[in-house]
Amino acid sequence: MQRLSSHQLLQELRGVKDLLIVQDLDGVCMQLVQDPLNRRIDASYVTAAAQFGDSFAVLTNGEHEGRRGVNRVVEQALGNDLHPARNGLYLPGLAAGGVQLQNRYGQVSNPGVSxxxxxxxxxxxxxxxxxxxxxxxxxxxxxxxxxxxxxxxxxxxxxxMSxxxxxxxxxxxxxxxxxxxxxxxxxxxxxxxxxxxxxxxxxxxxxxxxxxxxxxxxxxxxxxxxxxxxxxxxxxxxxxxxxSGSLKEAGLLVLLNQYMACHYGEVPFGEEFNVRIAPNNQTDLLKLVQDRIPAERMPLLVGVGDTVTSNRADDDSGWLRGGSDRGFLTLLQTLGTWSGRANRVVLVDSSHGEVDRPSLSHPFLAGITDANDPLQLNVLMLGGPDQYITWFQQLAKVHSSTIANKSQSGLN
Incomplete structure (x- = not known):
């Protein structure tokens, strides 16, 4: 497969107005550490995320709130200079696999949980x-x-919640x-x-x-x-x-529902839609999108993760493919094929941290993917979170300029 460089992807996304980036956190914008209480996030990444507005959301198995939540990491990064709730600098999207929903101002809900x-x-x-x-x-x-x-x-x-x-x-x-x-x-x-x-x-x-x-x-x-x-x-x-229901691929539909509400004033899956009532398999999730959203209204989706695995079965009968990001990245890719959009899958090398992980620098990506893997990895960030954050900041500037030009055109 012909992969794109990070620069090529940046150029490809230049001028795209209907963009939605769906991104994992640990190992992507933060190095993996043995003790999650020691996680650190770059303040420049946090402020860049805010520049995307409704075009960015996180989808993580970690959590927003609590002493171990990413909100504490964000607050530590910003220090006393910026107030995240007042300035809308918390990371919006889904945590705990999809049951913890947060907006940019740190307002959290747990839809469907008793x-x-x-x-x-x-x-x-x-x-x-x-x-x-x-x-x-x-x-x-x-x-x-x-x-x-x-x-x-x-x-x-x-x-x-998890x-x-x-x-x-x-x-x-x-x-x-x-x-x-x-x-x-x-x-x-x-x-x-x-x-x-x-x-x-x-x-x-x-x-x-x-x-x-x-x-x-x-x-x-x-x-x-x-x-x-x-x-x-x-x-x-x-x-x-x-x-139950805390599946990232179901969370992708919750985020898509939110995006459609912001951009079209419609909630195709209903006001109360959440991961706990969503279908629990790729086939039914795809069908729900196809039934409720016209293909021409689908945004361009970019999925970013770090955990995808592929290992040959012990009996040599085939490949065991998994990883916590595989499900939502695969569905995102399939949605692009159906809608005719060039949705992109970005994988960040998380082997640079304190946890032993297979590296993207391996020539055959051993332990990560295989020659027959249906999930196509469009862009590899071999430099890990540091490379990704630099690229993310560049894209934020490009996208905010695109949106500003769009708004100006509307005024004219």
Whole structure:
């Protein structure tokens, strides 16, 4: 496939008025770190995002609010110079896989989520920590009880809508010990399964699912597959306990619904549309768009992510393709094929951070894609978040100038 350079994409988007950029966060505009509380974001990126207005939205499995939310990272970046709520500098879009909706002024809602579900999620981090502490005592016998307690405490991310266990800190204690890293991944899957069972026992059957990151796609039952640790690639580091319907591809339609409301005064999928009532597969999501939005009204979509995986199956029967960004990037690409728009997929190299990830510099993109992959990666940002932020700022200037000229033409 003939790929575009970042400069070529910039030129291609010059003058496009009906543009919608849908972008992941961690690993794209922020380096991946072992402890998410240490994330940093560039203030210049935040102000550039605001220049796009309604033409930009985030779509992340992270969260907007809470002490671990990206809003805290934005506030830290801006310091005392700019007030994000007053100046509309929070990052708009969907978090927690699609159940946490925010506008530029930091107003957050959780459409389709019940009080009982929120109560279970609030209690989940304590239970995760308890189960993890117990399991670590068997797998890491050389660590003291106090050390194990601290490792478990650090590993549990008490996010509001998608509490998570992140093994990066534990993996760092046993570098290159692939056998025990794989055992830790199995422990993680087991304890999160216990939590799902407890939810069912409390009358919340069907309310939650487990998002495995990175993953190797889904098995025959629709469950996301672990990506086992191997030398040079730790594979699965996180499992998020997420609300059902929290799929990025469904979130793409929520953002498209918002875009149409802003630009045409119409909500093709309805005022109350959210990821929890959206179809849960690519075929039905595509059909919903085709039925409700005329192809000629579709905006030009640019999807930006960093987590796409492809690994050959152990039995050599084919490829296991996954990654938390694959679903929405694939749907975005398919929408372009249907509408006749040159939608573009941008992949940012997140191997530059503190987490072992396959690099885009590999000549065959091993572990990321394969020769028969239906997802076409149009632009590769080998320089990671630093390169992407520079390009993003350039595009913001170009786009804001385009919109200003459009407005001036309207006045004339």
């Amino acid at each position: 009080e009982a579900e929120i109560a279970f999620l609030t209690a989940a981090p304590h239970r995760m920590e308890e189960l993890l502490r117990r399991g670590l005592s068997y797998l890491l016998p050389e660590f003291s009880p106090d050390q194990l307690t601290q490792l478990a405490h650090t590993a549990v991310l008490d996010t509001q 509490p998570t266990v992140n093994l990066n800190g534990v993996f760092a204690q046993i570098p290159d010990d692939v056998v025990r890293q794989q055992a830790l991944q199995g422990l993680l899957q087991q304890l999160m399964g216990e939590l799902l069972t407890e939810a069912v026992q409390q009358g919340l059957a069907g309310s939650f699912f487990l998002h495995v990151a990175p993953n190797l796609g889904c098995d025959a039952d629709g469950l996301e597959r672990l990506k086992p640790a191997v030398a040079g690639d730790v594979g699965t580091t996180d499992i998020q306990f997420m609300l």
